[in-house]
Amino acid sequence: MGSLESKVAAVTGAASGIGLGMAREFGHQGMRVVLSDVSEEALNNAVTELQSDGIECFGQIADVRSAAAVEALAQAAVDAYGQVHVICNNAGVVPFGRQWELSEQDWAWAIDVCLWGVINGVRAFVPRMLASAEPCHVVNTASMGGLLSAPFIGPYAAAKHGVVGLSKSLRVELGGTNVGVTVVCPGHVRTNLARTMRQQPDGQPRVVSTDLDDFRNFLETGEQDENAMDPGDVGKLVVHAIKSNQFWLLPNAAPQLPMVEQDFEEMRASSSSLAAE
Numbered sequence: 153m154g155s156l157e158s159k160v161a162a163v164t165g166a167a168s169g170i171g172l173g174m175a176r177e178f179g180h181q182g183m184r185v186v187l188s189d190v191s192e193e194a195l196n197n198a199v200t201e202l203q204s205d206g207i208e209c210f211g212q213i214a215d216v217r218s219a220a221a222v223e224a225l226a227q228a229a230v231d232a233y234g235q236v237h238v239i240c241n242n243a244g245v246v247p248f249g250r251q252w253e254l255s256e257q258d259w260a261w262a263i264d265v266c267l268w269g270v271i272n273g274v275r276a277f278v279p280r281m282l283a284s285a286e287p288c289h290v291v292n293t294a295s296m297g298g299l300l301s302a303p304f305i306g307p308y309a310a311a312k313h314g315v316v317g318l319s320k321s322l323r324v325e326l327g328g329t330n331v332g333v334t335v336v337c338p339g340h341v342r343t344n345l346a347r348t349m350r351q352q353p354d355g356q357p358r359v360v361s362t363d364l365d366d367f368r369n370f371l372e373t374g375e376q377d378e379n380a381m382d383p384g385d386v387g388k389l390v391v392h393a394i395k396s397n398q399f400w401l402l403p404n405a406a407p408q409l410p411m412v413e414q415d416f417e418e419m420r421a422s423s424s425s426l427a428a429e
Contacts, residue, residue, distance in 0.1 A: 157182035165243030167194035169343030173383025179207030216269030226276040241273035251306035261353040262307030339405035340380040
């Protein structure tokens with residue numbers, strides 16, 4: 153896309169973490185930014201913070217599980233700024249527990265936010281981007297959990313694997329058009345995402361078996377340790393990916409890449425053994 157000066161970005165899950173990091177960096181690039189989240193208080197705080205830094209932006213409450221809400225977000229952005237050049241489908245939640253013990257509501261919460269949120273974003277924004285004929289870009293936040301997975305986050309892993317697959321297909325479908333695609337698969341980043349493991353979909357505290365609590369604590373603190381990446385640095389990498397039309401973006405994922413390679417080695421070995429029979 154080249155320069156992002158005066159372009160328009162919309163970001164879901166923008167009140168904290170990677171979403172806020174992307175929104176802030178977009179603003180530093182001279183973009184006008186539409187921040188969206190489900191938490192009104194957190195969203196207002198984020199907008200105030202960015203505006204105090206001289207960034208032109210506004211907030212729009214939107215539950216990404218609702219196609220109508222995401223459509224309204226897209227329309228609000230166009231009404232305010234005339235066009236959206238970058239959409240970041242970023243909102244996410246992580247219900248925690250054994251897959252067969254999690255409720256239907258837990259599964260729906262993860263799939264609807266993490267996967268349907270991206271689907272709704274693509275359906276609402278991409279037609280407008282194509283119609284504009286201007287250089288545009290879709291950024292879908294998946295996770296290293298979309299390439300491999302830890303135990304006890306099955307719904308999240310299923311949704312994020314879906315985001316990776318959706319994004320790969322989208323890149324092919326949009327090939328040769330004015331719209332580029334990036335899929336972001338972060339490793340450890342300092343966010344609030346892991347805290348959703350302690351919540352139920354209705355916001356009430358989640359109770360898990362005592363034998364799982366230590367592992368939940370491990371996953372939660374992993375995003376807060378000294379080796380976790382700052383969300384602002386992820387935002388900088390996203391800006392570079394947009395400008396260079398980079399599809400894969402794996403911030404701070406190097407420690408986990410050997411596990412991805414191991415999966416491929418197992419697949420390769422399986423293919424070879426079948427061919428030999």
